[in-house]
Amino acid sequence: MEQQQSNAVIVGIQLQHQTDFAYSMEELRNLAAACQVEVVGELIQKLERINPSHYIGSGKIEELKSLLEASDASVVICNDELSPSQIRNLEAALECKVIDRTILILDIFAERAQTREAQLQVEVAQLQYMLPRLVGLRASLGRQGGSGGAGFKNRGSGETKLELDRRKIEERITILQAELEKLVARRQTQRKQRHKNEVPVVCLVGYTNAGKSSLMNAMIEAFHPGSGKQVLAKDMLFATLETSVRSIELPDHKSFLLTDTVGFVSQLPHHLVKAFRSTLEEVAEADLLVHVVDASNPELKQQIAVTEDTLRQLGADHIPVVYAYNKADLTDHEFPQIEEDRVYLSAILGQGIDELSAMIRERIFQDYVQCEVIIPYDQGRLVAYFNEHGHVKSTSYEENGTRLELECRAADLEKYKDALIRL
Known part of the structure; x- marks a missing residue:
């Protein structure tokens, strides 16, 4: 009806x-x-x-x-x-x-x-x-x-x-919260698993309808075309209430998890902040926040302030931030363009995604090092490991083992230092 x-x-x-x-x-x-x-x-x-x-x-x-x-x-x-x-x-x-x-x-x-x-x-x-x-x-x-x-x-x-009388409502709240706790426990288990795997988490935050879901879809399309993993994106307030997590693998084998979150609005009711606490906790545990701004909105300064205030309330104001000025195609500003910690882009046109990815890469993969190593032939499994977890630029075979020129995490080099020869 x-x-x-x-x-x-x-x-x-x-x-x-x-x-x-x-x-x-x-x-x-x-x-x-x-x-x-x-x-x-x-x-x-x-x-x-x-x-x-x-x-x-x-x-x-x-x-x-x-x-x-x-x-x-x-x-x-x-x-x-x-x-x-x-x-x-x-x-x-x-x-x-x-x-x-x-x-x-x-x-x-x-x-x-x-x-x-x-x-x-x-x-x-x-x-x-x-x-x-x-x-x-x-x-x-x-x-x-x-x-x-x-x-x-x-x-x-x-x-x-x-x-319903007060007692019935209170009983209903208790039943719902018990069911929610089970779902929250599952989410926390997934989060712990991600931490264990040491996969960096990048979280999209911003005012409602700034284009976070569209940006997530543009990233998925750029790095995993045809994967069918797109999320719902609509031109409406609060189109996204669910936290969606997608794995993004860059061409050099570095990967991170991209999380889409509920949009913010000023005076977000405390009942909602409390109820959505578990969803919003994703934000507080991210390695990097991408603050998506609607560049075409005349009130964008106010919207940025609302988002920053909400992040403070969630205890997420200590996390590094980059700004994605989306919908730049609706403004006179040149795009794609990087200015300090801002990138001007258009998610809908898929322009500026490479520039944003470069900014993300620069900030979350700081512990990566360039090196040359020789892996003895009896440690062949490490060649496979570095091919999967690092970016191998060249491979050659020498008398005492496989020579790799690669970029990988400093922690991985340290972990396997006794099993390889560093040049």
């Missing part, structure tokens, strides 16, 4: 010293659009602090009522996370549905979640958001529809969820 378009008025409080307010309101419009909601009006109030009972002041409530009537809107979307009493009081005063930024993002996540893990994570976040709001949600059940009784997506389970 096709989703019915809702009309909404967005409401924001601009606090003193808040420099990113206009940007966060623009972002709220985009989040609403991702939920098939048309924003038909906007109300802004400058305050020293948010009104604890109604979010906005009493004079603005009357103004908002008139705006709702004039614009034929049935929903009010607030730019902050509201308390249960704020939702209850606003709905009573305005006689319409009131939702906040958090439930909007939770709704988008719920619609985009494809894998079992992502679905569990989103449901836990939704239930944790609902728990303190049960009374308010029950009171306005007549006006509520959809996921958790608070969002737009009418999945039919909204009302049933509301009928």
